[in-house]
Amino acid sequence: MCLLRFFMLSPALLLLLLLSGCQQSEQWHAKDISGLMPKLRFELSNAQGESVTEADYAAQINLLFFGFTNCPDICPTTLAQLAAAVRNLPESIRDQVHILFVSVDPQRDEGGRLAEYAGAFGEQVVGLTGTQDQLQALTRRYRVTYGYDEADANGYYNVSHSSAVFAFDADGQVRLLIRDDLTPAQIAEDMQRLQQNT
Amino acid sequence: MQTLIQFFTPWEFSWLVQVSCWGVLLIFVRGLRRGVQPGFWRGSAFVLGVLLMYVVTQTHFDYWSQYMFFVHRGQHLVLHHLAPLLIALAAPGAVLAAGMPVSVKRWFAGQNWLGRWWIAVYRFLQQPFLASLLFVGLIAFWLTPDIHFDAMLNQRLYWVMNWSMALDGLLFWWLMLAPTSHQHPAAAGDRQGLSAFDSVRVLNSEETLPARSSVVKSNRSSPLDRLATNADEKWALASARDRITPQLSYGVRMLLLAAIMVPQIIIGARLFFSRQVLFDVYAVCGRAWPISPLTDQQLGGLITWIPAAMMSVIAALILLRRLLHAQADQSVAEQPDQSTAAREPL
Structure with a gap:
């Protein structure tokens, strides 16, 4: 009897497990993470050293990305991709999308350097950084982290950081997680849809 | 000092977890103070098992587990294998039954429907x-790349994952290591803290005998069912005597232990030998310190492969030892000899 009940129930159980893993919306190219993370909120400083908060970037689509200007691979690639995506957008909504590049290496990325680096990728890229406390509060809020390597003889050290881009809508709600497997055209498409949805 | 404080501050x-670990x-400890003595090694195994579970979930270790794949595999090795194995080895039922507040026991005994459902599910x-x-299946399920991604990104799912590993570990290792019926009730009565006889005796005498120390040592063994006259005793019987868990023979247990090794080795080896990064969530969220993603994955694969599978070997050796003692006891029973009769199985 027990055996019979088991053979009847276990396929149902397995099916349930499988189904729960397969729910994915087909609407977006990026991963839909609506409601999984809190609203955009931060206290940082901009490349001019002035304190800024999320209020300074309200009522627009924000793409939040963490990195450092000495980054050899991930940061320049991702920033170039995002900048290309923004260039792909119709002119009417182009200036309503901002890329917030948060440097998690404040020791090396001070004012001028950060401004120059961000500016190289386009007008829509905003360079931000902060104290360790501010950065930790923000990374923790979005369940990401960063860490430093030992410095070599030239004082160069590597920094581990999140490769994800978090997209927030004009209300500051988290909507998408953009991974590095998307093309600029796909990102632009998602941005347009996001603009229409809000 | 500061690093110590930092280490023991829960990341999340x-x-x-706090109430469960410290509560249990x-x-x-209450059970121990009431005179149920599981012996030094059993007691230590239980405390160590619970503390290990606490350390990997409520210290800075949890931070590393969230942002480093191989540390995460280590966390699950503790939650799913090592800590539950230690707890099951300690067979803490009798001590916990004696330490449980009487009012809680009364409440549970009054909830017949709860007992019925609970037993059926169990x-x-x-x-x-x-x-x-x-x-x-749980190991494979949480290591499915898409599911793993969501579990590491979403806090609630992350806790569901860790709890499911810990609870399933307790279920499985208890099924493997629960004392068998080969351990004759009369003989088990002498092994303090092991059988239900002790806890019932303790519980019973708490209300009748004022002297605690004499309780466990008393060799009074009356039939269990006659003793179970009130709610407390029924609860203690149900929880400590454990008639509920299927009694598997040593052979079946060892067979199962061998069977679970194979898929674990396959999963671990697949991670180790994979030439591409299977879990991009650690790149997406950032790693705790810079390390090559493939190295991280290979270390994680090794942990899933070797120590996890070794737990089966350790459990099988423990069972083998018990089996040999059971046989020795049996032959001793035919030719009575007091010196070996009281030997404890691990």
Whole structure:
């Protein structure tokens, strides 16, 4: 009897497990993470050293990305991709999308350097950084982290950081997680849809 | 000092884990103070098991587990293998039953429907084949790249994952290591803290005998069912005598232990030998310190492969030892000899 009940129930159980893993919306190219993370909120400083908060970037689509200007691979690639995506957008909504590049290496990325680096990728890229406390509060809020390597003889050290881009809508709600497997055209498409949805 | 404080500060504080860990230790200590003595090694195994579970979930270790794949594999090795194995080895039922506040026991004894449901679900999950399937199935399930991604990104899912590993570990290792019926009730009565006889005796005498120390040592063994006259005793019987868990023979247990090794080795080896990064969530969220993603994955694969599979070997050796003692006891019973009769199985 027990055996019979088991053979009847276990396929149902397995099916349930499988189904729960397969729910994915087909609407977006990026991963839909609506409601999984809190609203955009931060206290940082901009490349001019002035304190800024999320209020300074309200009522627009924000793409939040963490990195450092000495980054050899991930940061320049991702920033170039995002900048290309923004260039792909119709002119009417182009200036309503901002890329917030948060440097998690404040020791090396001070004012001028950060401004120059961000500016190289386009007008829509905003360079931000902060104290360790501010950065930790923000990374923790979005369940990401960063860490430093030992410095070599030239004082160069590597920094581990999140490769994800978090997209927030004009209300500051988290909507998408953009991974590095998307093309600029796909990102632009998602941005347009996001603009229409809000 | 500061690094110590930093290490022991929970990365993500959880009331549920705090209350569960410290609560169960408190009940255990109460049980010990009421005279149920599991012996030094059993007691230590239990405390160590619970503390290990606490350390990997409520210290800075949890931070590393969230942002480093191989540390995460280590966390699950503790939650799913090492700590539950230690707890099951300690067979803490009798001590916990004695330490549980009487009012809680009364309440549970009054909830007949709860008992019925609980037992039905428990027995369903503890069917040998399903228990083994669940044990390796959960490892495979949470290591499915898409599911793993969501679990590491979403806090609630992350806790569901860790709790499911810990609870399933307790279920499985208890099924493997629970004392068998070969251990004759009369003989088990002498092994303090092991059998239900002790806890019932303790419980019973708490109300009748004022002297605690004499309680466990008394060799009064009256039939269990006659003793179980009130709610407390019924509860103690149900929890400590453990008629509920399927009694598997040593042979079946060892077979299952060998069977679960194979898929674990396959999963671990697949991670180790994979030339591409399977879990991009650690790149997406950032790693705790710079390390090559493939190295991280290979270390994680090794941990899933070797120590996890070794736990089966360790458990099988423990069972083998018990089996040899049971045989020795049996032959001793035919030719009575007091010196070996009281030998304890691990």
